[in-house]
Amino acid sequence: xxxxxxxxxxxxxxxxxxxxxxxxxxxxxxxxxxxxxxxxxxxxxxxxxxxxxxxxxxxxxxxxxxxxxxxxxxxxxxxxxxxxxxxxxxxxxxxxxxxxxxxxxxxxxxxxxxxxxxxxxxxxxxxxxxxxxxxxxxxx
Numbered sequence: 001x002x003x004x005x006x007x008x009x010x011x012x013x014x015x016x017x018x019x020x021x022x023x024x025x026x027x028x029x030x031x032x033x034x035x036x037x038x039x040x041x042x043x044x045x046x047x048x049x050x051x052x053x054x055x056x057x058x059x060x061x062x063x064x065x066x067x068x069x070x071x072x073x074x075x076x077x078x079x080x081x082x083x084x085x086x087x088x089x090x091x092x093x094x095x096x097x098x099x100x101x102x103x104x105x106x107x108x109x110x111x112x113x114x115x116x117x118x119x120x121x122x123x124x125x126x127x128x129x130x131x132x133x134x135x136x137x138x139x140x
Contacts, residue, residue, distance in 0.1 A: 007079045008089060011072050013134045015090035017127045018067035019055070019097025021047070024124075025071040028131035044124045048117040055098045068094020075135075101127075 018025035027033070027040035046052060053060060072090015073083040101123060109119045 004081075007076075007081050010079070010134050011075045011081070011086050011089050012093040014075050014131060015068040015072045015093035016097030016100075017131050018071050018090070018094040019064050019099075020101040020123060020127045022060075022063045022067040024127055025067055025094075025131065026074075028128070028135060029071060029074050044120075047124075048120050054102065056102050061095055061098055064094045064098050065091040068092075068097070 014025060014028070017028065021040060021043055023036065023039040023043045027036040030036055055061070055064065069087040069091040072086035072088070072093070074086075075090070076083045076086025105116070105119050105123055108114065108122075109116050112119075
């Protein structure tokens, strides 16, 4: 795969995580930042509580697109690419990721009859693993 194509794929892939968990993508980018880590842990916890709004509601999408734009810009800068392009790719990928992960979580829960908080925990672990792989330049 051409390096530029791979860079855009990594930017989009990491930004998709923001569609699932708005604070997780920045926390993975800056693991030494304890505030971001605590925010991501708090979001993962709150996500399992009943009555929490859907990530695909307008306010959820706005937060995720901002997080995705930030994530895309940071990953772009780290890969010596245009930060504005990264921000645009990141925002779009985060919005797409919000829909994909929302409906996948619902469908997996229906098919397997697994309680939603358990499927949400699996989603959390999946997003952390995805981010770890994508941000490890030696693996990709």
